[in-house]
Amino acid sequence: MTAEMLAFAGVAVVLLASSLGVVLTPNLFHAVLYLAAALVATGVVFLLLDAPFLFAVQLLLYAGGVVTIVVFAIMLTERLVGASIKQASRYLINGALVSAAVFVGVVGFLVQMPPVGPRPPWPDDLTVMVGRALVGAFAIPFELLGVLLVIVLVGALYLARSES
Amino acid sequence: MPLGAYLALAALVFAIGLFGVLTRRNAVGILLGIELMLNAVNINLVAFGRFHADLAGVMFTLFTIAITVAEVAVGLAIVIVIFRVRRTVDADHLDLLRG
Numbered sequence: 689m690t691a692e693m694l695a696f697a698g699v700a701v702v703l704l705a706s707s708l709g710v711v712l713t714p715n716l717f718h719a720v721l722y723l724a725a726a727l728v729a730t731g732v733v734f735l736l737l738d739a740p741f742l743f744a745v746q747l748l749l750y751a752g753g754v755v756t757i758v759v760f761a762i763m764l765t766e767r768l769v770g771a772s773i774k775q776a777s778r779y780l781i782n783g784a785l786v787s788a789a790v791f792v793g794v795v796g797f798l799v800q801m802p803p804v805g806p807r808p809p810w811p812d813d814l815t816v817m818v819g820r821a822l823v824g825a826f827a828i829p830f831e832l833l834g835v836l837l838v839i840v841l842v843g844a845l846y847l848a849r850s851e852s
Numbered sequence: 853m854p855l856g857a858y859l860a861l862a863a864l865v866f867a868i869g870l871f872g873v874l875t876r877r878n879a880v881g882i883l884l885g886i887e888l889m890l891n892a893v894n895i896n897l898v899a900f901g902r903f904h905a906d907l908a909g910v911m912f913t914l915f916t917i918a919i920t921v922a923e924v925a926v927g928l929a930i931v932i933v934i935f936r937v938r939r940t941v942d943a944d945h946l947d948l949l950r951g
Contacts, residue, residue: 696853700861707865710884711872723884726865730891737858737902739910742917749917754887754924761928762880765935778944783874791867795860804855808905817907818914826911833918840922847929 696736703729716762724755738807741815858899866892879931879941883924890920 706729709722731746810817822830865888872885894913901909935941 692853696857703861704864704868707868707888710888711868711875716878716880719881719884723887726888727891730865730895733858733861733895734898736853737898739898739902739913742898742910742913745914745917749921750887750891753921757924757928758880758884761932764932765880765941778875778877780875783871786874787867787871790870791863794863794866798856798859798863801856801859804903807903810905814910818910821907821911826915829915833915836919836922840925844925844929847926847933 692736695732699729699732699736703733717759720755720758720762723758724751727751727755738810739814741818855899855903858895862892862895862899864892865889865895877942877944879934879943879946880928882943883927883931887920887924890916 703726706722706725710719710726713719713722727746727750731743731751734740734742734746869885869888869892872888873882874885876882876885894916897909897913897916899909901907901912931941934946938946940946
């Protein structure tokens, strides 16, 4: 129990620090690197929640895929403009007030939440259950996801095609 | 750790992401803030699913991650097109549709 608390505290510190780095650092490229750290920390939170399959998906799709695309987009726009894009922020006070209000609102619900007991064990190996659900109860959403990915692929190619 | 700890952590990450969306000028920076907020929601989904031993939390998170990747691809394509046309990705200057 103590080891789990230590792990949770460590991951929480890393996740919150890198999240603050994403929104506060003036250099956009550094913000992406902080985002990668935050995404990996989120994956470790999934590990703490006994979901190693989601940890792998998080690393492959988010930390591998999304970060690569964003870095690519930053490089492309910076190369076109010929200078480093400045990353100024505005409305800092208002933004902080709104975010703090949302956080306080959510925590207000959290403290009223009835206590939830200890975690019941999974009936089977999680990866096995995910695989069964993907071809069982979640088969139609899974197929629709394939359609969505094709549409997105074609749409992104169409949007970003060259003028000629 | 109790469920509330995970939910509080997710709420904090969500608030930080919201702060980024509200304060960033750069369109890519706004997208990064949206990524943080979606991640916070994923933590909530997995935590609720785990503490109720419900597979739906994990499945929904899988679908959220896949759809988020699609959203980032389209969003960045739009940003690149905007940059090509307007030579800027500053969200304050993109007011062509303002009435």
